[in-house]
Amino acid sequence: MNASATAPRPARDFGKVAVLMGGTSAEREISLMSGTNVLEGLLRKGVDAQAFDPADRSVFELERAGFRRVFIALHGRLGEDGTVQGALELMKIPYTGSGVMASALCMDKVRTKLVWLGSGVPTPRHVIVTAQSDWTAVAAQIGLPLIVKPAHEGSTLGLTKVESVEKIAGAYELAARYDSLVLAEEFIHGTEFTVGILDDAALPVIRIEAPQGNYDYQHKYFSDATHYHCPCGLPGAQEKELQALTLRAVAALGCRGWGRADLMLRADGKPFLLEMNTSPGMTGHSLVPMAARAAGITFDDLVVRILESAHAG
């Protein structure tokens, strides 16, 4: 048989690679889509990769099964939050993305904001809210409209834009279904952007144009009503400023390898960091692959580069 007709040889021999996908978080379905895409990309590049779902098998089986390297395509708790990263460090298996500390920190939007506030990285004003909160006082402190969101969830789950004091309690109750820690945040009127990180550098900025008032899960992931622009349409110098700010925000959190920061550019030109995603989506609608493409990096090259940046702690 002609050897060249078999699977392409990988640029580097990574050994047996596990793509962690699925898991038990609220974002399981998105993770399965991300992981399947990643797996297919790695296989096309000739990497000896296999799917591994921590909902089916303990991650501690990775070591016995002979996996040499792990691509983490899990989103949310028990995957993006430092727990799996810690388990992999105990097993000394190199893994993609941020380490234990930064993964755990970025999972918590309140603590992320505290680090940014302490580092001079602009982020919208916020207050932690509880069932005992005085909603009139919250509205007076933060202003209306405001955003109510759970501190630990992703994919806009449990997030509401609130226009009046009477609606804050209901928004709190929804967010509290997802999380015991809930924040109310100043609503930033302006334009939404997201900045992908690859090999600790910023990718081209993406501008997100969502239909008015739609901040929900369905729209973000399954609808064609949201438009993404890359190139983002900002003047070059302003795009570079957003990239530089994102790199400062990422450095303050101690993130590593790859990721994606969400931010708002207020109508007066002032940027605000919303959150940092340490294991961003890799689905057909996902934004890091879109930004990479704009930088001339194909999806398959992207997944190999992320895998190359894996570290053992």
Ligand SMILES: Nc1ncnc2c1ncn2[C@@H]1O[C@H](COP(=O)(O)OP(=O)(O)O)[C@@H](O)[C@H]1O
């Ligand atoms: N303070 C805010 N001002 C304006 N829009 C916001 C604000 N916070 C969140 N949003 C909107 O909600 C979306 C989801 O919020 P985000 O904080 O990124 O959480 P997650 O993506 O984890 O659900 C953002 O992409 C943005 O469209």
Ligand SMILES: [Mg+2]
């Ligand atoms: Mg977000």
